[in-house]
Amino acid sequence: MESLTSDNECHVILVESIPENVTFSMGSPKHLSTYMAWKLLIDSAEKNISIASFYWSLSVDKKFNFTATEQVITISKPNNFILLLSLWYFKT
Numbered sequence: 001m002e003s004l005t006s007d008n009e010c011h012v013i014l015v016e017s018i019p020e021n022v023t024f025s026m027g028s029p030k031h032l033s034t035y036m037a038w039k040l041l042i043d044s045a046e047k048n049i050s051i052a053s054f055y056w057s058l059s060v061d062k063k064f065n066f067t068a069t070e071q072v073i074t075i076s077k078p079n080n081f082i083l084l085l086s087l088w089y090f091k092t
Contacts, residue, residue, distance in 0.1 A: 013032070015032060015034060015037040016031070017034045018031055018033075018034075063088065
């Protein structure tokens, strides 16, 4: 995981959703999972969270048996987004 900034106050990390069960050759860069990126972001936020995104969706169709489904449900629970909003609103 490589940060794009050198400032200790602010960090930028590029994250890309990679389909499950995709394998990479030996020596390929390691990728942070989308779930872990969200978890890291939520857990480490002190002041605010700014997201730049072309589009995103946290909707999950439970009829599919994807491992990430439970992770998305966990991250997208209302309390997590209330936490995100309160971190942004009350500490800015």
